[in-house]
Amino acid sequence: MKTLSLKALSKTYFDAYAGVHVTAVQDVSFDIAEGEFVSIVGPSGCGKSTILNMIAGFIPASGGEILVGGRPIRGPGPDRGVVFQSFALFPWKTVIDNVGFGPKMRGVPKPERDAIAREYLALAGLTEAAGRYPNELSGGMQQRVGVVRALANEPDVLLMDEPFASVDAQTRMTLQEELTRIWQERRPTVLFITHDVAEAVFLANRVIVLSKGRVKQEVEVALPRPRVWDELVQNDQFKDLSARVLSLVRSA
Numbered sequence: 001m002k003t004l005s006l007k008a009l010s011k012t013y014f015d016a017y018a019g020v021h022v023t024a025v026q027d028v029s030f031d032i033a034e035g036e037f038v039s040i041v042g043p044s045g046c047g048k049s050t051i052l053n054m055i056a057g058f059i060p061a062s063g064g065e066i067l068v069g070g071r072p073i074r075g076p077g078p079d080r081g082v083v084f085q086s087f088a089l090f091p092w093k094t095v096i097d098n099v100g101f102g103p104k105m106r107g108v109p110k111p112e113r114d115a116i117a118r119e120y121l122a123l124a125g126l127t128e129a130a131g132r133y134p135n136e137l138s139g140g141m142q143q144r145v146g147v148v149r150a151l152a153n154e155p156d157v158l159l160m161d162e163p164f165a166s167v168d169a170q171t172r173m174t175l176q177e178e179l180t181r182i183w184q185e186r187r188p189t190v191l192f193i194t195h196d197v198a199e200a201v202f203l204a205n206r207v208i209v210l211s212k213g214r215v216k217q218e219v220e221v222a223l224p225r226p227r228v229w230d231e232l233v234q235n236d237q238f239k240d241l242s243a244r245v246l247s248l249v250r251s252a
């Protein structure tokens with residue numbers, strides 16, 4: 001795991017319909033320390049996905065720099081793992097082969113990559129699902145497999161773009177609790193994007209509030225771990241932090 005640094009990052013799109021340039025991200029700088037969990041939250045259109053896609057290397061920046069472990073990125077790479085809201089597991093591969101796909105691409109032999117996949121599946125309580133195909137799993141389980149698949153690549157930085165947005169509220173809370181538990185065990189460097197304030201605060205060590213393509217404010221989240229919803233909903237510090245971040249987002 002490594003640090004992630006954004007230095008004066010900006011992105012301008014050309015809107016071909018309107019014939020104008022749109023500034024989606026402007027002079028964004030922040031650092032995420034090794035093993036830190038940071039959420040970015042902000043209203044629709046504030047530039048969250050644009051930032052994540054630039055870090056992933058899917059789109060080029062218009063200005064500034066992105067460094068992973070102190071080295072500037074050049075396009076996509078296995079040092080950055082990405083989990084989206086809707087992403088395809090390979091339907092023709094079993095769960096264990098889906099999770100072992102990244103190690104396979106790196107040339108890890110079958111027995112070894114099966115062992116890696118089983119270790120990560122166990123971490124997410126998915127041992128029993130190893131031999132199943134994606135269409136035999138619930139949406140929540142598929143999402144879990146997606147997270148585990150990204151982790152099994154052992155990326156330096158894990159980038160997550162609203163990964164739990166499409167599951168029901170109860171499953172979502174379970175997935176959030178699981179993610180915080182796995183994060184505590186493995187301490188990956190994580191950048192998590194969401195428009196859900198409670199989710200951002202629940203998961204992170206630090207929340208970055210984005211407004212119109214700029215960093216509006218950073219809020220430290222010094223809540224104790226492990227984090228469990230039943231406890232946090234009654235925790236005054238959690239309520240205060242959520243209210244503070246919500247008012248920043250609403251005035252963004």
Ligand SMILES: Nc1ncnc2c1ncn2[C@@H]1O[C@H](COP(=O)(O)OP(=O)(O)OP(=O)(O)O)[C@@H](O)[C@H]1O
Nearest residue numbers: 013014015022024043044045046047048049050195
């Ligand atoms: N390919 C594109 N061409 C032109 N403009 C774009 C393009 N992609 C995004 N934009 C514009 O850039 C701005 C930021 O978009 P972005 O998708 O990064 O925001 P977001 O915060 O992720 O929004 P949401 O929460 O709705 O996904 C918006 O004004 C959007 O319309």
